[in-house]
Amino acid sequence: MNQGPVIALSGGVGGAKLALGLSRLDLGEGLLVVANVGDDFEHLGLTICPDLDTVTYTLAGLSDQAKGWGRADEGWCFMAALKQLGGESWFNLGDGDLALHTLRTVALAEGKNLTAVTRAITRKLGITAQIVPMSDDPVRTMVQTADGPLAFQHYFVRDRCEPVVTGFVFDGVAAARPQADFMAALSDPDLQAIVITPSNPFVSIDPILELPGVRDAMATAPAPVVAVSPIVAGLAIKGPADKMMAELGMPSTALAVAQHYGGLLDGFVLDHGDGDQADAVAALGMRPLVTKTVMESLQDRVGLAREVLALARELGG
Numbered sequence: 001m002n003q004g005p006v007i008a009l010s011g012g013v014g015g016a017k018l019a020l021g022l023s024r025l026d027l028g029e030g031l032l033v034v035a036n037v038g039d040d041f042e043h044l045g046l047t048i049c050p051d052l053d054t055v056t057y058t059l060a061g062l063s064d065q066a067k068g069w070g071r072a073d074e075g076w077c078f079m080a081a082l083k084q085l086g087g088e089s090w091f092n093l094g095d096g097d098l099a100l101h102t103l104r105t106v107a108l109a110e111g112k113n114l115t116a117v118t119r120a121i122t123r124k125l126g127i128t129a130q131i132v133p134m135s136d137d138p139v140r141t142m143v144q145t146a147d148g149p150l151a152f153q154h155y156f157v158r159d160r161c162e163p164v165v166t167g168f169v170f171d172g173v174a175a176a177r178p179q180a181d182f183m184a185a186l187s188d189p190d191l192q193a194i195v196i197t198p199s200n201p202f203v204s205i206d207p208i209l210e211l212p213g214v215r216d217a218m219a220t221a222p223a224p225v226v227a228v229s230p231i232v233a234g235l236a237i238k239g240p241a242d243k244m245m246a247e248l249g250m251p252s253t254a255l256a257v258a259q260h261y262g263g264l265l266d267g268f269v270l271d272h273g274d275g276d277q278a279d280a281v282a283a284l285g286m287r288p289l290v291t292k293t294v295m296e297s298l299q300d301r302v303g304l305a306r307e308v309l310a311l312a313r314e315l316g317g
């Protein structure tokens with residue numbers, strides 16, 4: 001298999017599943033997972049980076065697959081004591097997870113950037129793939145609602161995605177520089193594929209695409225861009241993507257996701273349940289691939305990853 005690098009843009013749990021599948025395809029360090037940082041926030045004096053952590057825990061085999069975030073086999077002594085002492089307890093921090101947030105916060109305070117901190121953690125956890133933040137500059141997703149703007153974690157966790165969304169603002173994105181290895185890989189002549197994983201298009205992928213220069217670099221990259229639909233038969237596998245689409249006045253369909261990414265895509269992967277939308281996707285000028293996109297097992301994750309790269313090779317050949 002062409003050993004050129006593969007770039008995967010990822011947010012939370014859906015993206016991490018496909019990133020895990022890709023990491024099993026013997027790409028070695030050639031796999032570059034670019035994680036959204038728009039979900040990041042300061043909480044109890046800690047810098048919390050949920051999408052970086054979900055991908056890191058998933059590739060390290062430490063993730064709590066039921067919750068879709070944090071570590072498996074967690075202890076909750078910290079949370080119990082926090083509640084007893086009257087601290088903010090709407091955001092759950094497991095005892096093991098707390099170690100990561102603490103070490104990252106200390107390292108950042110010492111002047112290390114998020115790329116360096118993430119590299120140290122992923123190497124310590126034995127992860128071969130490269131995991132990088134989309135930027136080392138601060139970008140924070142603000143969810144616009146009928147009652148005013150909400151910080152992402154307030155919307156997602158504290159308010160349980162209940163507010164009706166009217167739009168999103170990525171504070172800081174215009175001044176943020178895309179992460180250096182990410183931009184370098186986008187112009188690597190051996191680049192095999194740019195994979196948009198089945199993460200939330202609005203709050204996980206768009207923050208990455210809105211970074212200055214990223215869309216242009218993807219459009220001129222020497223490799224095809226292939227996205228996997230996060231919507232199957234009108235529903236998001238996990239998370240609020242379908243609810244957001246309805247509130248934004250879009251049909252919550254795979255086709256609507258393909259339209260949202262538009263001309264950026266060379267290929268689009270839909271689930272068998274949405275095969276009837278393949279012709280409309282093709283009419284957008286991208287190659288549809290209809291297959292099983294719901295990833296329950298590790299085999300599903302690896303199989304989908306293999307199909308995505310095969311489609312990219314076909315498109316790039």
Ligand code: FO1
Pocket residue numbers: 011012013039048049050051053054068069070090091092093097153156157
């Ligand atoms: N999601 C929740 O729904 N409830 C939580 O208490 C929660 C805590 C949490 C702690 C660390 C972390 O890395 C992620 C956490 N998440 C929690 C998920 C987080 O809100 C992410 O932003 C989502 O996974 C969306 O990307």
